[in-house]
Amino acid sequence: MALLGNPDMIHGQRLARLGANFLVPILSVAFIVGCSSGSEDRGEPSKDPKPSASPSATSDRTKVLEKQAEEALGIGEADDTDDLFVESGLERTSDGIHTRPVLSNGKSYTLAVVCSGAGEVRLTVTVKRPARQTVACDSVPVRQRITDAPAQLEIDVDGLAGSSGIVGWRIDELAK
Template sequence: MKLRWITGCAVVPTLLLTACTSDTDAEPWHAFSPTATHRTTQADTEKRLTAAARSALDGVTDEGASMVESGVERVSDGVHTQLGLTQGTTYKLTVVCAGKGTVRITLAPAAAGEKKPIPCDQSIAFERIKPKAASAHLDIVGNPGASGMIAWRVNKM
């Protein structure tokens, strides 16, 4: 009698485990993970917004100006970089944000520039930079609720 009870205790959990992990589910909605779909959609959206921001940025020609630095970042990550600029030289910062909401540009030291709001509607914003120090720190951060991609470029004038 004890042997049957022990065997039953071992077999029943195995059957339940096998039934729960069966791959014969007839409901198709179990085949897709919402998280994977969300990531794919988010990646596609980022690619589309990156292409839009770069296209708008590339549409601005800076004849005779040499590029110093550039990049593309998520609004959620922001742009945070130390620009290696020459004191007393004039530079032009070009920024495009594609997405929704607004971002703001901050250059430090404060004399190098000021906070400037930029809409994330693919508008092109320009900021003239003439650093009083050997380098300037660039921050572009999203305001609450902003999302999308930021493309930026610094050219020597």
């Protein structure tokens, strides 16, 4: 009983209680946070979220690519009102181009196709039989001359694996 009355022992107990009162809440919070942070995984490996562009950033990027394609093809310029202009358009590479323009039978035309973005697209032009070529998405137009055109031309452009961006086309009649 002499120990219970010892002032050093009472002071030590007080420090132990003070330490316990301070450490228990901290350890409890650490334990709860540690246990709950992995509860969503349920034993599965953690997956880092992939960064994704915001809708406005994607829209801005699409507008930039559309403008590049339009400039490369001369779409929207004053010569669109020229009698030689037939048609033009823009699509996402994921949608592709599938158009069947009506032409004047036997005349000659120029087809220009451009892809702005990343990757490559497959261009198929069917006059009498399909002619295919790969076009890089580098904003540089590819031009084809179509002589003795049929009444209806088939133009198909499909994005290849990993391609993204905007693909455009323009058809003009060749002057005689």
